[in-house]
Amino acid sequence: MKLIQLTVNGRRYDVPVDDDELLLDVLRDKIGAYSVREGCGVGACGACTVLVGGTSVSSCLARAVRYDGAELTTADGLPEDDAVVTAFVESRAMQCGYCIPGFVLMAHELLAENPQPDREQIVAHLEGNICRCGTYQEICRAVEVAAERRARA
Amino acid sequence: MKPPLHQPTSLAEACELLDTLEETMVYGGGTAIQILIKQGVLFAGNLVDLSRVPGLAEIEETAEGLRVGPMTTLRRMETSEVVRRRVPLAAQTYGHVANPRVRNTASVGGNIAHGDYRLDPPTALLVLGARVELTSVRGTRTVPIRDFFVDFQVTAVEPGELITALHIPAAPAGNSSTFVKMSSLGENDWPAASVAAQVDAERRTLRLGLGALAHVPRYVEVPLDGGGVDAAVAAATAAVEPELDPIPDVRGSADYKRKLGLVATEDAVRRAWEEAR
Numbered sequence: 001m002k003l004i005q006l007t008v009n010g011r012r013y014d015v016p017v018d019d020d021e022l023l024l025d026v027l028r029d030k031i032g033a034y035s036v037r038e039g040c041g042v043g044a045c046g047a048c049t050v051l052v053g054g055t056s057v058s059s060c061l062a063r064a065v066r067y068d069g070a071e072l073t074t075a076d077g078l079p080e081d082d083a084v085v086t087a088f089v090e091s092r093a094m095q096c097g098y099c100i101p102g103f104v105l106m107a108h109e110l111l112a113e114n115p116q117p118d119r120e121q122i123v124a125h126l127e128g129n130i131c132r133c134g135t136y137q138e139i140c141r142a143v144e145v146a147a148e149r150r151a152r153a
Numbered sequence: 154m155k156p157p158l159h160q161p162t163s164l165a166e167a168c169e170l171l172d173t174l175e176e177t178m179v180y181g182g183g184t185a186i187q188i189l190i191k192q193g194v195l196f197a198g199n200l201v202d203l204s205r206v207p208g209l210a211e212i213e214e215t216a217e218g219l220r221v222g223p224m225t226t227l228r229r230m231e232t233s234e235v236v237r238r239r240v241p242l243a244a245q246t247y248g249h250v251a252n253p254r255v256r257n258t259a260s261v262g263g264n265i266a267h268g269d270y271r272l273d274p275p276t277a278l279l280v281l282g283a284r285v286e287l288t289s290v291r292g293t294r295t296v297p298i299r300d301f302f303v304d305f306q307v308t309a310v311e312p313g314e315l316i317t318a319l320h321i322p323a324a325p326a327g328n329s330s331t332f333v334k335m336s337s338l339g340e341n342d343w344p345a346a347s348v349a350a351q352v353d354a355e356r357r358t359l360r361l362g363l364g365a366l367a368h369v370p371r372y373v374e375v376p377l378d379g380g381g382v383d384a385a386v387a388a389a390t391a392a393v394e395p396e397l398d399p400i401p402d403v404r405g406s407a408d409y410k411r412k413l414g415l416v417a418t419e420d421a422v423r424r425a426w427e428e429a430r
């Protein structure tokens with residue numbers, strides 16, 4: 001066991017972890033960030049997405065010890081009036097909602113790099129995320145709405 | 154049997170660990186290794202993590218092109234201004250690997266060391282004539298990428314060695330190139346066939362890198378004798394055909410991949426030609 005320090009949504013945690021413990025399990029079981037979810041477990045669906053210093057990472061393939069000192073954002077840490085979150089809600093972009101935290105964080109990463117993406121750029125950034133309910137059209141629309149809103153704000 | 158993860162903080166220490174520990178395996182981005190662990194097929198006694206070794210994630214502009222550190226992420230290869238300017242074919246190809254999250258974590262060194270026959274980046278690196286720098290306690294040596302992929306999942310990396318750089322020469326002025334990837338299961342899945350193609354300014358030589366079409370990534374050089382694009386396509390497909398020996402899997406039968414390989418070859422040659430006009 002090693003003691004590592006993680007800052008999750010602005011709060012600091014000192015957590016003991018095993019060498020091979022996944023960031024996904026640490027976030028869920030030791031920190032209680034339940035918006036980080038397991039889907040495929042092999043990097044292909046995006047349900048387990050977290051932002052590390054603003055960069056998207058599949059926490060299902062990430063060993064927690066390698067993130068000692070990192071600043072993480074998970075979807076449950078976003079403010080209620082977050083432009084992306086409200087755009088997802090208003091665009092009715094979720095059915096069961098399982099995949100949505102991952103999509104929301106990928107949208108944040110995209111809009112930080114490219115505040116006015118076109119449809120093609122949205123699809124290119126989000127195409128590694130899977131929604132079993134198939135709300136892709138609404139999700140793309142939500143990202144466009146969020147971009148418009150952020151431009152006006 | 155969980156292999157312990159060692160986290161050296163200098164290159165010398167990393168080489169030392171790789172030399173003295175039993176059954177070592179370098180840990181780069183970990184995206185391939187973690188999947189092997191989940192599948193229960195990782196056979197390693199000790200993992201040596203490079204993430205704390207300083208200076209391994211740099212991209213330097215050199216006289217001939219670029220020197221890229223092994224821990225540079227695939228996403229930086231895709232987005233970095235200097236990579237796009239000096240070796241656009243490499244930037245384009247790295248941008249087609251998996252999805253943005255995997256590209257944010259996977260490393261340039263781990264990508265080629267993984268040695269999978271379906272990897273996309275080797276297609277471009279073969280065409281560009283990259284060189285791989287390998288370091289161990291015994292010193293440093295350089296292997297041309299065209300000799301790097303030895304056999305099915307076997308690379309030129311010897312026990313105790315790690316990749317410390319990738320040298321990528323920029324293509325001479327007037328060359329034009331492109332990368333074509335055909336996937337049968339999903340847009341950012343592994344390819345069923347991929348081809349990088351480059352045509353030189355004089356249109357005398359076509360360079361092709363093939364992915365997922367044989368047990369190793371393959372390099373094919375095609376001399377051209379001055380015809381138009383149709384003659385170039387015919388020469389390319391004739392040269393590629395005997396190299397095709399695809400492995401059937403969920404992404405398609407050997408026959409299907411062979412056909413797709415020829416389609417991808419034609420597409421890549423036509424697009425590279427088009428660019429050159």
Ligand SMILES: Cc1cc2nc3c(=O)[nH]c(=O)nc-3n(C[C@H](O)[C@H](O)[C@H](O)COP(=O)(O)OP(=O)(O)OC[C@H]3O[C@@H](n4cnc5c(N)ncnc54)[C@H](O)[C@@H]3O)c2cc1C
Pocket residue numbers: 042043044178179180181182183184185186187188203223249250251252255258259260261262263264265266267271272273274310314315316317341342343344
């Ligand atoms: C969902 C998903 C989809 C994918 N789709 C594609 C795709 O479409 N196209 C494609 O090309 N690839 C694809 N990949 C594979 C991906 O490119 C590799 O997993 C990745 O590049 C491996 O890099 P890494 O740094 O994570 O390697 P690691 O997992 O760290 O290591 C892989 C191998 O390289 C060795 N190694 C690592 N670094 C070094 C070094 N510096 N020196 C010597 N040996 C080293 C390790 O010992 C190990 O054997 C996909 C992966 C995932 C998870």
Ligand code: FES
Pocket residue numbers: 037038039040041042043044045046047048049058059060061
């Ligand atoms: S659970 Fe991590 S990407 Fe699917």
Ligand code: FES
Pocket residue numbers: 093094095096097098099100130131132133134135
């Ligand atoms: S809303 Fe159900 S999986 Fe996406």
